[in-house]
Amino acid sequence: MLHAVKGRRRRPQKLYDEKTNQVKHVDKRRLVCALFLTGVGAVASRSAGDEGKAPGKTDPSEPEVLVYAASSGAFGSSPDSQSVAWIKTEADLTKDDIDFRKNVYVDKDGHRLPYRLFVPLGYDANRKYPLLLWLHGGKARGSDNVRQLTNESQLGTHYWISSEVQREFPVFVMAPQCPSDEVWAEPELNQPGPALKLAMEALAKVQKEFSIDPDRIYVAGQSMGAMGAWSVLQAYPGKWAAAMIMAAYDNFTDVGAIAQVPLWVFQGDADEAVPVSMVRDMMQQLKKAHANLRYTEYHKVDHQVWNKAFAEPGLLPWISSQKRGATSEGQVGTSGKPPVP
Helix, strand or coil: CEEEEECCCCCCEECEECCCCEECCCCCCCEEEECCCCCCCEEECCCCCCCCCCCCCCCCCCCCEEEEECCCEECECCCCCCCCCCEEECCCCCHHHHHEEEEEEECCCCCEEEEEEECCCCCCCCCCEEEEEEECCHHHCCCCCCHHHCHHHHHHHHCCCCHHHHHHCCCEEEEECCCCCCCCEECCCCEECHHHHHHHHHHHHHHHHCCEEEEEEEEEEECHHHHHHHHHHHHCCCCCCEEEEECCCCCCCCHHHHHCCCEEEEEECCCCCCCHHHHHHHHHHHHHCCCCEEEEEECCCCCCCHHHHCCCCCHHHHHHCCCCCCCCCCCCCCCCCCCCC
């Protein structure tokens, strides 16, 4: 059970609802939600000047909240997770901070990669959950661990966490952020860049911490992120249940690996960044390899094809029905001009 005390004199309030397995909002005047990590029996207080300080070393003069976690396993488990997570006030907490947990993956050499993780409400470690890896486009690069959820990446991350989608498809969403001076992958070399390799390591860590179904791991990306998606399909074959590709090209080096994964590719025929003729040639290669393919081409649509793709009524039933290694027929389709004669 998770308790919070606002200030020093307030009685403990239950933040964790045992019946629904969810964290509840408390004290709406200042306290919006607990940003939690797994732990048992951890108690700490925090004041406004304690940003970045370790538990037990905070200034108790103006404590905002006490956090006590007496239930492990409710939010995933990890031996290296800190047991205390600070409570943010309304002034500095966004809705994305509530929906997407902030994390930074650090490899053995000290390389860091920020990422966000959405955990389905009512998470139950006794169930197996699907997970979608979202790779953002070039404008979301940075180190703030925010841009990959907003602006052009808003649809790519938030589509999956809506209540309508989660009722049908309670999927984890992992959204790493590529540094400003890197790209996920170079399509000419067709190799994952350093950040994408770190993202795959972080994904492996999430798979250990949570009950993730290894047969239902998906990758989706737009623009630069879709180039990364093409790359991981070839560099990490046999891992993916399906892939959603929007507005990207690739110099295929392992068509056979791609052909094993159910694909839905979206392209605008007015895209000046990614010539539609190039994408049509790619679809021909995949068709010859008997790929499990859907291709949707929008007439008079430019590079931002994701605005159309996430409005496709068949997207959710398609992706939620895919499993790694399952036999199903591909479909080359279009919402506009046919991609091939």
